[in-house]
Every structure is written in structure tokens, then in C-alpha cells.
Amino acid sequence: xxxxxxxxxxxxxxxxxxxxxxxxxxxxxxxxxxxxxxxxxxxxxxxxxxxxxxxxxxxxxxxxxxxxxxxxxxxxxxxxxxxxxxxxxxxxxxxxxxxxxxxxxxxxxxxxxxxxxxxxxxxxxxxxxxxxxxxxxxxxxxxxxxxxxxxxxxxxxxxxxxxxxxxxxxxxxxxxxxxxxxxxxxxxxxxxxxxxxxxxxxxxxxxxxxxxxxxxxxxxxxxxxxxxxxxxxxxxxxxxxxxxxxxxxxxxxxxxxxxxxxxxxxxxxxxxxxxxxxxxx
Amino acid sequence: xxxxxxxxxxxxxxxxxxxxxxxxxxxxxxxxxxxxxxxxxxxxxxxxxxxxxxxxxxxxxxxxxxxxxxxxxxxxxxxxxxxxxxxxxxxxxxxxxxxxxxxxxxxxxxxxxxxxxxxxxxxxxxxxxxxxxxxxxxxxxxxxxxxxxxxxxxxxxxxxxxxxxxxxxxxxxxxxxxxxxxxxxxxxxxxxxxxxxxxxxxxxxxxxxxxxxxxxxxxxxxxxxxxxxxxxxxxxxxxxxxxxxxxxxxxxxxxxxxxxxxxxxxxxxxxxxxxxxxxxx
Numbered sequence: 001x002x003x004x005x006x007x008x009x010x011x012x013x014x015x016x017x018x019x020x021x022x023x024x025x026x027x028x029x030x031x032x033x034x035x036x037x038x039x040x041x042x043x044x045x046x047x048x049x050x051x052x053x054x055x056x057x058x059x060x061x062x063x064x065x066x067x068x069x070x071x072x073x074x075x076x077x078x079x080x081x082x083x084x085x086x087x088x089x090x091x092x093x094x095x096x097x098x099x100x101x102x103x104x105x106x107x108x109x110x111x112x113x114x115x116x117x118x119x120x121x122x123x124x125x126x127x128x129x130x131x132x133x134x135x136x137x138x139x140x141x142x143x144x145x146x147x148x149x150x151x152x153x154x155x156x157x158x159x160x161x162x163x164x165x166x167x168x169x170x171x172x173x174x175x176x177x178x179x180x181x182x183x184x185x186x187x188x189x190x191x192x193x194x195x196x197x198x199x200x201x202x203x204x205x206x207x208x209x210x211x212x213x214x215x216x217x218x219x220x221x222x223x224x225x226x227x228x229x230x231x232x233x234x235x236x237x238x239x240x241x242x243x244x245x246x247x248x249x250x251x252x253x254x255x256x257x258x259x260x261x262x263x264x265x266x267x268x269x270x271x272x273x274x275x276x277x278x279x280x281x
Numbered sequence: 282x283x284x285x286x287x288x289x290x291x292x293x294x295x296x297x298x299x300x301x302x303x304x305x306x307x308x309x310x311x312x313x314x315x316x317x318x319x320x321x322x323x324x325x326x327x328x329x330x331x332x333x334x335x336x337x338x339x340x341x342x343x344x345x346x347x348x349x350x351x352x353x354x355x356x357x358x359x360x361x362x363x364x365x366x367x368x369x370x371x372x373x374x375x376x377x378x379x380x381x382x383x384x385x386x387x388x389x390x391x392x393x394x395x396x397x398x399x400x401x402x403x404x405x406x407x408x409x410x411x412x413x414x415x416x417x418x419x420x421x422x423x424x425x426x427x428x429x430x431x432x433x434x435x436x437x438x439x440x441x442x443x444x445x446x447x448x449x450x451x452x453x454x455x456x457x458x459x460x461x462x463x464x465x466x467x468x469x470x471x472x473x474x475x476x477x478x479x480x481x482x483x484x485x486x487x488x489x490x491x492x493x494x495x496x497x498x499x500x501x502x503x504x505x506x507x508x509x510x511x512x513x514x515x516x517x518x519x520x521x522x523x524x525x526x527x528x529x530x531x532x533x534x535x536x537x538x539x540x541x542x543x544x545x546x547x548x549x550x551x552x553x554x555x556x557x558x559x560x561x562x
Contacts, residue, residue: 111513116513116515117515117518118471118472118515119518122474149431149432150430150431150432150472150473151430151431151432151472151499151502153471153472153495154495154496154497154499154512154513155497155498160472160473160474161473161474164474190399190434191399191431191432191434191441192431192441192442193403193441193442193445214434214435215435216435216436217436217502218432218435218502221432221498221499221502231435232392232397232435234397234398234399237398237400
């Protein structure tokens with residue numbers, strides 16, 4: 001397993017971790033001034049800043065884009081709306097290419113009032129992803145399927161486990177080789193009794209590795225993630241599995257924390273990320 | 282699939298649904314006066330009332346005990362404490378036998394500050410269950426392993442999926458045939474992409490079937506379950522799988538709802554359960 005002491009070149013910060021307090025140029029400056037290796041920006045801030053300008057800024061700062069966040073949801077009530085969702089994601093995928101991103105992160109959406117069948121929504125989502133994958137292959141920016149925690153099946157993601165993501169990769173890849181992989185986030189996957197086995201199976205499909213921690217108690221389903229070391233996930237055990245599976249990319253910190261970290265300054269949050277990255281990841 | 286119209290003989294009420302507002306005799310009276318088929322009482326109320334007296338009361342009311350709730354947690358820091366946990370559960374299992382319960386529901390516990398390794402805790406829990414299963418076989422009261430939703434892995438259950446429960450059943454049953462089965466609760470399992478397949482695989486191991494609903498948004502991880510029909514779970518689809526798998530027992534309503542149903546009278550909650558049982562389960 002890699003020794004992370006002083007290896008900030010292997011650290012990437014997902015900008016959500018700072019709670020969207022500052023504009024992209026300030027965030028890039030902060031990361032570059034600490035010799036951080038990577039950044040995972042969100043569409044809202046990249047689009048607000050201008051994609052070409054953002055791409056230059058990040059490249060000039062020497063930051064790797066470990067992922068572009070993220071797809072809009074694929075499920076919709078009508079065929080036309082589903083096609084529009086794919087088109088919107090093609091636009092984002094093109095921006096990911098402009099940014100030179102390692103992957104385009106797909107958080108796929110789930111059942112809705114109009115579309116209440118989980119089975120149907122899963123099938124439709126897979127079909128939309130196959131459509132998107134053709135363009136991903138042309139652009140050489142793979143889609144990173146991110147399975148979300150099962151507690152998000154009601155509203156955010158019908159893709160709910162690593163084994164399901166592997167299955168979808170196999171299907172999509174058969175049509176568009178090299179177009180797809182997986183973003184493995186400990187927060188979503190840590191509970192799985194078969195995690196080690198599935199990470200091994202995922203192998204070279206692992207395009208990104210996200211860390212945070214699970215707090216006990218967790219007081220909000222969405223925005224109560226913990227800083228690494230403040231929760232109960234055995235992060236080194238999981239990283240060991242991830243690296244044995246062949247992953248040797250950057251490690252991205254992604255913390256949604258409305259009550260704690262989003263209230264602190266980005267500089268303070270980054271300082272803590274850097275400490276914990278060396279000791280608790 | 283069974284037609285539930287007017288079939289209150291197939292309805293069982295887990296007393297937690299009433300928010301522990303009334304004593305056991307009042308709850309039993311209420312259920313019996315509506316010709317409800319079953320009850321699933323909790324240790325706290327049975328022990329407060331007296332086990333023998335409770336058993337007579339429930340039997341005289343003609344109610345089936347669809348499950349006795351529930352095991353205390355098995356994981357503990359030392360071997361002595363783990364043994365004490367098994368002893369405590371043996372006592373509850375004996376009470377389940379006195380009650381004539383169909384099964385003794387096991388919610389197994391999870392990692393703690395002293396025992397942070399999920400892998401170790403899973404192994405220890407399985408060993409404790411094997412110890413308990415010997416007594417379950419003697420008493421002819423099977424242990425119903427209840428896999429909880431993955432969002433409870435941090436504090437309540439290291440048993441997190443139906444496939445894991447099936448695996449544990451196979452191991453325990455090899456030592457103590459007929460000692461163990463599964464309590465399948467839609468709230469914990471509905472998200473699983475392989476649910477239908479796994480229910481089929483569980484087959485005769487299904488000892489209990491619990492219903493409620495998943496609310497969007499869910500505002501509390503523990504006590505924000507919905508009444509059937511108020512959430513997003515496709516209950517008839519899942520019941521169809523459960524019954525095709527061979528389950529023909531009662532259907533137990535178990536709703537933890539501190540903000541809504543626990544504030545209503547048991548009579549009102551029961552009335553709604555009876556309506557929704559016929560139309561949304």
C-alpha cells in the first residue's frame with residue numbers, strides 16, 4: 001500500500017468539500033499554493049467561470065482533474081425527455097474533455113413520481129448511458145459510474161452497489177469499449193460485505209477513489225458526511241483493497257457537511273484534509 | 282398473489298407501530314376487537330407485563346405471535362461480554378417459546394468504539410448466533426435473522442443484505458438444522474437490484490415479512506418510516522416475489538415514525554394500517 005506521508009501530489013479535492021463558498025479561481029489558487037495534486041470541480045462553478053478559462057486556469061496551476069462532477073439525472077417520464085437528458089450530459093462530457101478530466105462522474109438519478117418502477121428506471125438509465133457512451137468513447141473521456149449508498153435509491157440513484165456498477169460496465173463496454181468505468185466512494189460502499197471481492201473484480205475499471213467518513217450518529221442523509229478519521233469507516237482497509245485491485249491514481253476527498261466543514265474556511269478545511277490524508281486514509 | 286381485501290387474519294401489527302403508547306393488554310384488546318391475525322410484541326412490554334401472563338393474554342385473544350422483538354446486540358469487546366450477550370438472548374428465546382412465537386427476531390448489532398473492524402464483528406456475530414442456535418433448535422423457535430438497511434451498519438447491524446443473511450443461514454443451519462431463517466423487511470431490502478432473485482433463493486427460509494414505506498425525503502435515519510402507500514416502495518411487486526418464493530404467512534406492519542404515526546392514537550393508526558393493507562401492500 002502506498003505511503004501517503006507528504007504525498008499531496010496524490011491528494012485531490014472535490015470542490016464540494018468547501019461548500020461552494022469561493023469561486024473556482026480562488027479554490028485553484030488555494031490548492032496550487034499547497035501543492036495539492038488534483039481537483040474535482042462541479043459544473044455549476046465551471047460553467048459560471050467559463051469552461052475554456054477554467055481549463056487554462058487549472059492546467060496552468062498544474063492540477064489534475066480527477067473527475068468532472070457530474071451528470072444530470074437520466075430517468076424521465078417521456079422518451080423525448082430522456083433524450084434531452086442524454087444531450088445535456090453530452091454537453092457536460094464535452095466540457096470534461098476541454099478540462100482534460102480523467103473521467104466524467106455519473107450520478108444517474110432514480111425513480112420519480114412519473115416513473116415509480118425501480119426496475120424500469122434501471123433499464124432506461126442503462127439505455128441512456130449506452131447512448132452517452134458513444135460520445136464518451138469519441139472524446140476519450142470515460143464515464144465513471146458512481147454507485148450511491150442504498151439510502152439514495154428513493155431520489156438520487158438507482159445504481160446502488162458496486163456489483164451493479166460492474167454489471168453495467170460490462171454491458172456498456174461491450175457496445176463502446178473504453179467508454180466507462182467506476183468511481184468508488186467509500187461513503188457509498190463501505191457497508192458491503194463483499195466489498196473486497198468486488199473491488200478486485202472491478203480492477204482496471206476503477207477510475208476514481210473518493211474518501212470521507214461515516215459519522216455515528218448521522219443526522220442528515222445528504223449533508224452529514226465526516227472528515228476522514230471522525231467516523232467509523234476503516235479507510236486503510238478499503239484503500240488496501242483498492243490498491244491491490246490495481247488502482248494507483250489520486251485519492252479524492254469529497255465531504256458534504258452543511259453543519260460542520262461547510263461553515264469553516266476552505267483554508268482550514270484543506271489543512272485538516274491534508275493532515276488526515278496522511279494519517280487516516 | 283393473495284388477495285388481501287378483508288383478510289385481516291393475514292395482518293399482524295408490530296407494536297412499535299403504535300409508538301409504545303399503551304400497555305400490552307390494551308394493544309391486544311384493540312387488535313382482537315378488529316379481528317387482526319397477529320401481533321409482534323417487544324421484550325420491554327412483555328417483560329413489564331410478565332411473560333406468562335402475556336402469553337395467556339395473547340393466546341386467549343386468538344392472536345398469532347409473528348415474531349418476538351428482538352435480540353440484544355451480539356458484538357462486544359471481550360469474550361465474556363459476548364458470552365453474556367448470548368445468555369441474554371437465550372433468556373429472550375425462552376420467552377419467545379413461552380409466547381409461542383413463530384420466530385425470535387435477531388437485530389444483531391455492529392461495530393463499536395472497542396470493536397471497530399466490520400470484518401471481525403461480522404465473524405464474531407456469526408459465532409454468537411451459532412451458539413444461540415443450539416438453544417433455538419431445542420426450543421423449536423427459529424431465529425429470524427433480520428438484515429437491516431446498509432445505513433445502519435455504523436451502529437445497529439453488521440448484517441446488511443439478504444444475500445449475507447442467506448449465507449449466514451447456510452452456515453448456522455449446517456450446525457443446527459431448523460434453527461434459523463430470515464425476517465424480510467421491505468424497508469431494509471427494497472433497494473437491492475437482486476432482490477427478486479435473492480427472495481427466490483431464500484425460499485423456505487423466509488419466516489416473517491415486514492412492511493412499511495420509504496419516504497422521500499427521509500428526515501431521520503431511524504424514526505421516519507412511512508405508512509404503506511405514503512412512500513416510494515412498490516410493495517405489491519415485492520410481495521409478489523415473496524409469495525412466489527413460497528411465503529404464505531402473515532404480513533407484519535412495522536413503522537417507526539416519531540413525527541407522525543407515533544403521535545396518533547393506536548386506534549387511528551390501526552384503522553389506516555387496515556385500509557392500506559388491502560390497497561397498497
